[in-house]
Amino acid sequence: MSASKKPGASAPATTPQKEMDTALVLAEALPYIQKFRGATIVVKMGGNAMVDEQLTATLATDVVLLHSVGIRVVVVHGGGPQIDQLMSRLGVESEFKNGLRVTNEETLDIARMVLVGQVNREIVSAINVHGQLAVGVSGEDAGLIEASALDPELGFVGDVDKVHPRILNSLLDQGFIPVVSTIGVGIDGQAYNINADTVAGAIAGALGAQKAVYLTDIAGILRDIDDPTSLIGEVTPSQLNQLKDDGVLSGGMIPKVEACLVAIKHGVPAVHLLDGRIPHVLLLELFTTAGVGTMITKDSHE
Numbered sequence: 001m002s003a004s005k006k007p008g009a010s011a012p013a014t015t016p017q018k019e020m021d022t023a024l025v026l027a028e029a030l031p032y033i034q035k036f037r038g039a040t041i042v043v044k045m046g047g048n049a050m051v052d053e054q055l056t057a058t059l060a061t062d063v064v065l066l067h068s069v070g071i072r073v074v075v076v077h078g079g080g081p082q083i084d085q086l087m088s089r090l091g092v093e094s095e096f097k098n099g100l101r102v103t104n105e106e107t108l109d110i111a112r113m114v115l116v117g118q119v120n121r122e123i124v125s126a127i128n129v130h131g132q133l134a135v136g137v138s139g140e141d142a143g144l145i146e147a148s149a150l151d152p153e154l155g156f157v158g159d160v161d162k163v164h165p166r167i168l169n170s171l172l173d174q175g176f177i178p179v180v181s182t183i184g185v186g187i188d189g190q191a192y193n194i195n196a197d198t199v200a201g202a203i204a205g206a207l208g209a210q211k212a213v214y215l216t217d218i219a220g221i222l223r224d225i226d227d228p229t230s231l232i233g234e235v236t237p238s239q240l241n242q243l244k245d246d247g248v249l250s251g252g253m254i255p256k257v258e259a260c261l262v263a264i265k266h267g268v269p270a271v272h273l274l275d276g277r278i279p280h281v282l283l284l285e286l287f288t289t290a291g292v293g294t295m296i297t298k299d300s301h302e
Contacts, residue, residue, distance in 0.1 A: 001065035003059070009020065015244055025224045025288075027049060027289035028286070028287070028288055029283075031056040031288060032287045032288075033069045033070075033287065035288065035299065036058065036070075036071050036210065037068075037069060037070035038071075038072070038073065038119055038209075039069055039071055039072065039211070040071075040072040040073075040074065040172070040204075040207050040208065040209040041071055041072070041073055041074075041207075041209060041210060041211045041212075041213060042073075042074045042075075042076060042200050042203055042207065042209045042211070042212045042213070042263075042268075042284075043063060043068065043073060043074070043075050043076070043213045043215065043275065043282065044075075044076045044078075044196060044197060044200035044212070044213065044214045044216050045059060045075060045076070045077045045078070045123065045213060046077075046078050046196070046214075046216050046276055047081075047213055050209075050275075054181065055276070055277065055279070056122065056123065056126050057126050057129075058279050058280060059126075059215070059282065060123065060126035060127045060129065060130070061130065062239070062280055062282040062283050063074070063075060063127060063131060063177060063282070064127060064130040064131070064177075065283065066282070066286075066289045067177055069135060069177070069180065070147055072172045072209065073177050073178065073287055074172070074177070074178050074181065074204075074207065074209075075123060075134075075177065075178070075179045075205060076169060076180045076182065076196055076199055076200040077115075077119055077120065077123055077179065077180070077181060077182070078115075078119075078182065078183075078196035078197075079111075079114050079115045079118070079119040079196075080101075080227055081108060082119055083101070083111055083113045083114045083115075085168060086102040086110055086113070086114055087107070088169075090110070092106060092107065092110065093281075096106075097151075097153060097154060099255055100151075100154055100195070101154075101157065101193070102153070102154055102155055102157070102194075103122075103154060103155040103156040103157050103193050103211050104115060104147065104155050104167065104276060105156070107155070107156075107193075108155075108156045108191060108192075108193055110192065111183070111193040111233070112183055113191075114154060115138075115181040115182065115183060116138050116181045116290065117195075118139070118173060118244065119181065120136045121136060122138075123179050124136045124179050127177060127179070130151065133175075133176060133177045134177045134178075135171055135176045135177070135178055136174065136179050136181070137167060137168070137171070137178050137179065137180050137181070137279065138180070138181050138183050139180065139181065139182055139183050139184040139185065139194065140184070140185045140191060141167060141181055142164065142166060143164050143166070143185065144163065144164055144167055144168065144180070144184075144186065145162055145163060145164075145182070145183075145184035145199060145202075146160070146161045146164065146183065146185065146186070146187065147160055147184030147185060147186055147192040147194055148161050148192070149186075149192065150192075151283060154168060154169075156190070156191065156192050156193060157193055157278045158160075158184045158186075158192025158193065158194045158197075159194065159198070160194060160198055160202040161183065163202050163203055164204075164206075165203065165206045165207050165208035168180075168203070168207060168219060169207070176302040180199070182194045182195070182199040184199075187261040195259070195277070196255070197206055197255070197259030197260075197262070198212060198252040198259060198262055199261070200212055200214065200259070201263035201266055201268070201271075202261035202266055203265020203297060204263050204266060204268045205263065205265075205267050205268055205282070208267070209268055209273070210268075210269060210270070211268065211269070211270050211286075212258070212260075212263040212268045212271065213271075213272045213274060213282060213285070213286075214256070214259065214260060214268075214272065214273050214274065215255060215274055215275075215276030215281065215282070216273065216274070216275065217275065217276065217277060218253070218273070218275060219231055219234060219275045220232065220233075220273050220274065220292075220293040221240075221249070221253070221257065221273060221294040223243075223248055224246050225253070228288065231293075231294065232294050233291060233294065233295065234294070234295045234297065235294060235295075235296055235297075236296070236297055236298065236299070236300075237244060237261055237296070237299055240257055240259070240261070240296070243256075257273075260273055261294050261296070264296060264297075269297065270292070270296070270297050271295070271296040272285055272286075272291075272293055272295050272296075273294045273296070274292065274293035274294075275291055275292075275293065277281070278292065279285055281293070
C-alpha cells in the first residue's frame with residue numbers, strides 16, 4: 001500500500017526563477033562578505049553620479065548594505081556639476097586651467113556652500129533613510145585635511161599635505177558612516193577647494209583602507225574608448241604607464257587614472273574604477289566573481 005499525503009498537504013511549489021537568482025547571488029557574495037568584514041573601504045562619489053536622485057538613493061542603499069555586513073565605509077564626494085549650476089544661477093563665470101577650476105574668494109564661498117551645505121547633506125540624508133548612520137564631515141573639521149595651494153594661478157585650489165584621520169576613526173569606531181566634503185584648510189586657516197579624487201586616495205591611505213572605489217561616469221579603463229567590450233578588468237601601475245605611452249589612455253581618462261594611482265601610492269592594495277551610473281555597481285564589483293569595472297593593484301615587485 002502506497003504512502004498517502006497528510007491531509008491538506010500539497011505538492012511543493014516550483015521556486016520562481018527570480019527568487020532562485022537572488023539566492024545564487026547571495027551565495028556568491030558570502031565569501032566576499034566574510035573577506036571584507038572589518039575592512040575599511042573608501043567610496044568616492046563623483047558629482048556626475050549624484051545628479052540623479054534615484055541613483056543617489058541606490059548608492060546610499062549599497063553603502064548601508066556594506067556597513068550592515070561589517071565593512072567600515074567612508075564616503076568622499078565631489079560636486080562639480082552642482083557648483084557649476086549655482087555659479088550659473090548667480091551669474092558667475094567659471095574659468096578652468098588644465099581641467100581645474102580657478103578659485104577666487106567668491107568661487108571658494110560658492111564651492112563651500114555647495115559641497116558642505118548641499119551635496120554633503122543630500123548624501124547624509126539619503127543614507128539616514130535607512131537608519132541614523134551617516135555623519136557629514138568637512139575637511140576643515142578637526143583639521144581632517146591639511147592643505148596648501150596647488151598652483152598660485154589657480155587661486156584657492158588646494159593639494160593635500162596631510163590627512164589627520166582622528167575624527168574619521170572615532171566615527172568609524174562608533175559605527176557611523178562618515179561622509180566627507182573636500183574643503184581642506186591650511187596651517188594659516190585658509191580654506192581650499194580640493195579635487196575629490198585626490199582627497200579620496202589620501203584618506204584611503206591614511207586609514208589603511210583595503211580598497212578605494214571611484215564611482216565616475218566611465219565604465220573603467222578601455223583599450224578602445226569606442227568599444228565597451230574592451231574593458232580591462234585588472235591592471236597594474238606599470239601596465240597603465242605602458243598604456244599611456246601607447247596612446248591608449250588619453251584626454252579625460254588620464255586624470256582619472258592618476259587619481260587612482262594616488263591611492264596606490266598611499267598604500268591602498270586595490271583601487272576600483274567603476275561607472276557610478278550603473279545601479280548597484282558597488283555591490284556588483286565587490287561581491288561578485290566577475291566584477292564590472294577596472295581594478296588597479298600594485299606591481300608584483302612591490
